[in-house]
Amino acid sequence: MSRTATKVTRSEAAHRHDLLRQMLLIRTFEDKCVELYSAGEIRGFVHLYIGEEAVAVGVNQALTADDNIVSTYREHGHALARGMPLDSVMGEMYGKTSGCSRGRGGSMHLFDVSRRFYGGNAIVGGGLPLAIGVALAGKLRGDQRVTACFFGDGAVAEGEFHECMNLAALWDLPVLFCCENNLYAMGTALERAQAQTDLALRAGSYGMPAWPVDGMDVLAVEHAARSAVEAVRAGGGPHFLELRTYRFRAHSMYDPELYRDKAEVEEWKKRDPIDLLAARLRDGGELTDGDLQAMSEELTGEVDQAIAAARAAPAEPVEDLTRFVYSPEPS
């Protein structure tokens, strides 16, 4: 627990406040995205993370700025937890040049190489080989970076998943596999897609440490991620966390949700990661309703500012349509 040494200088309460704030920021951002999408200001596919915030925020606590992240198409939470500026993420939602990917990627392709955030990848399982490669590069160079790779339970059915589990274990690569098991691959329930639904067990079959974690409890996620990252960094090879979580909204913006019961959604909402932490803080006397209200208003203001900035930002000129297909010629 080498990192806890730095944490004791901050109060535990302040840290928990920070976790709450980060989760609430993601929630506020995405709530706004729903409105903006409905109004037609944001288009395309937008996959919301609402309900899963504890995973991104918790795992990020265990990573340093030098570590790498490879993400999926449901990555607003990962990007914001990584500290990517609201303006650049919202700009990307609007497809403006102020976006982190100059608007060319949109919701599913947030990139920030300066923060070693190697992209939202919208092919299920497609990011895993990249994470292997990024980790391999670090290993060949002898750096101490850990590569965190996020993917969903759907990816476990892809061949690439198994190729990558094997390769990472075979080559002892410093990868933390973060499987966000939200129980549905789009509309297909886990048990309808997987013969063995214990995903940690399957990862474990490749000879890497793997265990399930309550993905609705940010403190549990943080704890698990810290111990896994520490082990990876110490040369323990790849580790696998199955983060059991749930998305409260549709797969992408809206769907009729024919594939799951409303009651099931309501049941999971009782374990809303934000409510869960807020309640814990309230019980411990670390948070009042007024605090939460103030935090929420402040974050709403920040998101509104990001929206205003995105609206005002310039669009990429059409003359530049084919820019970034190839790297610019060296001058």
Next chain:
Amino acid sequence: MSSTEMVKTTYREAMRAAIREALQRDDRVFLMGEDVGRYGGCFAVTRGLLEEFGPERIRDTPLSESAFVGAGIGAAMAGMRPIVEIMTVNFSLLALDQIMNNAATVLHMSGGQCNVPLVIRMTTGAGRQVAAQHSHSLEGWYTHIPGIRVLAPATLEDARGMVWTALQDPDPVLIFEHGSLYNLQGTLPADAGAVDIRSAAVRRAGTDISLITYGGTLGTTLAAADTLATDGMDAEVIDLRSLRPLDDKTITDSVAKTHRVVIVDEGWRTGSLAAEVSTRIMEQAFWDLDAPVERICGAEVPMPYPRHLEQAALPQADAIVSAARRAVG
């Protein structure tokens, strides 16, 4: 440099020398693929490299094309200069997702943040009686994809010189090595090195007809040109070398001179690279044409095993000669 010593070599050795040079010159370079290390490479291109550079830089991979090609992409994104070998073009389809959805798109969808300086080498083409899952020429498919470069070294010089230049390119480069070329013998200057990867080459200058080809059919096409010469027909032979992007100027300059074209492409005719070349000639050199553009392509059949059928499926010199005669009339 007339005093430069000429050395006997083969295409295989030239390619190996190129990879060795890259590993020596740049410690970001490493090689990975199936059986590239201990086995020495399926086509023995990489034999001896494991001993010389060790298992960290000459990495044998499991049979996981998607994972190791994707790993090459990831490593390139993170600053390395990987060379990934795929055994044959047919197997590359298992990694097509990574090549198309990641290697070719990451630069664009990251708004220019993430380039992918990756070299992927693979064997292509038929001629060795290895039937319908090891013989195809799918490089034309890959030329459809913006974001990557596609090369086809057809000579010893290009086998020796393309790898290094490709590694200097900031974007992904696919190198297609025709399986029938590895044993090609010849001489190279002892100090042969990097070559440009942007232009087509006139392998034989002529005035009466342009024979345009690349890769494995260059030899066939040059043989056809020799036959035509005995008829008094002076054929120009163009080796495309870079299949994407295409060097339009060399092509249209030649057509402006000869007014007649035969395109030779081992790939299937429908939707082929030959079709693309022909279309560009129509777009850019229509007014120079004196006869319809002819194409000699691979027969549209999965490659059969028996030798006589395989040969019948491949572009042959006599077909090129006949097409040239038709065009010149």
Next chain:
Amino acid sequence: MPVLGADMDEGTVLEWLVKPGDEVHKGDVIAVIDTEKSAIEVESFSAGTIDRLVVGVGETVPVGTVLAAIAEPGRERAAPAPAAARKELTHGQPVKAERPAPPVPAPRPPSPVIRHRAHELGIDLATVHGTGPAGAVTRADVEHVAAARLPAAAAPPTDTGPKPPRSRQKPRPQAGRRRVTPVARRLAAELGVDLAAVTGTGPAGAIREADVRLAGPAGKPTPPTAVAAPAARSAEDRTRSMRQAIARLMARSKREVPHYYVSNTADMTRALSWLHDRNRELDVSQRVVPAALLLKAAALAAWQVPQLNGYWVDDAFRPAEAVHLGVAISIRGGGLLTPAIHDAADLQLGELMARMRDLVTRARSGRLRGSELADATITVTNLGDQGVESVYGVIYPPQVALVGFGRVTERPVAVGGLVGARPVVINTLAADHRATDGYTGARYLTTISDLLQRPEEL
């Protein structure tokens, strides 16, 4: 109507879960919308009181359409709220005053019925201005466009007279189209080589580069072939290159073709009188000028004296199967084109007149078709309008004859021993002595004169 998916353009209200007066909170489901994919619940993004439901159950509206209005919390619903306080919803969300206007909704795609009707009427829907909701194209819009088009559609293709009867039109599917390779075509234009004069040696007689060079000006050094393809050129360039082409062709004609000349004078009394009577009955647009009569006579005569209608190729005369009458047309600003009136001998006079007017118009606006310039079998030049009495022309190789008409003038003519003033025209013929002799030429001109005495048969 909210956007509920990447491919949603419109939606139908299936059910309202609230009614005016109901309190709603942020996140409350207020309606169910049917999209192309499925029924989806719509939530409110703000709190307040439902003021009114704008779109009724069963109605389909484009995305962006206001579905309902929500009054801010605390406002009385009954009292008509001031505009600033009442907020229109486009998607369950109050529109703030400072917020830019919601995006203009995409026009609703026309329904299949309307698309079908537009197809029937031959109307491109993209050109129809929609007057329906959100600019949607309605059936009335389509009918309106169709009605507006009707007169134009009924009008004949040219303004020069009634459409020729179908039965008179010979189908000419590609018959006049010669096979010429692109480089040969380009080279011919550059060298001023008339492709009609070139013998093709390629497949099915295709004319290739070498054929054009062979037919080109002898001794002329081969020009570089890598010149730019013809692009949009300036008028001066066009005039200059046209002049050069004429120069080369005429020089070649005079160099290679041994011309002989004959002439006669035709009495135009009957012809003009007949024409005068005919034209009196007709609108200006259908009147026929004397030149048309002369052309018709020249064409019919060529039909009757086929030795003059065709090409001198490979040291032999090849008679043509039809009379494609080349007409020399002077271009304002300089230059000359000789497009052909196809099958001129078969055309009724009015039809020929219409073709002539059409050719002149298109020649002067640069819109002639290649075939019209390539395949005349005999050519007429008529400088009568310019006041000359007679014109002796230069043959367009490989044609073998060129007919000239001068001005119709009144001359003293002795008829039956009496001298009177009569309108006459001097007809000339320049012909290729390799193909015919003066006798044939004389017969041709006599035929013209005779034909002009029976104008009603022309």
Next chain:
Amino acid sequence: MTPDQAETAINEALGQVTPGADVISLPADADLRDTLELDSLDFLRFVEILSERTGERIDEDDYPQLATKASTVKFLTGRSPG
């Protein structure tokens, strides 16, 4: 039709038949066919346009009266009551 209206109609018709020619400054007594190099088809078009513009029927027998601008104006104004 007033002389001004007639002249305007004449100028417009001539302008259409001979694009680019300076028909406005053409002297009133200049011979139209000669000065503007009108051939019989051009002249027919001139008559056609003039007839459309003015609503006057112009017969072939009237052509001699259309020799110059002045005579054409006279012809047009002389015929119509207005």
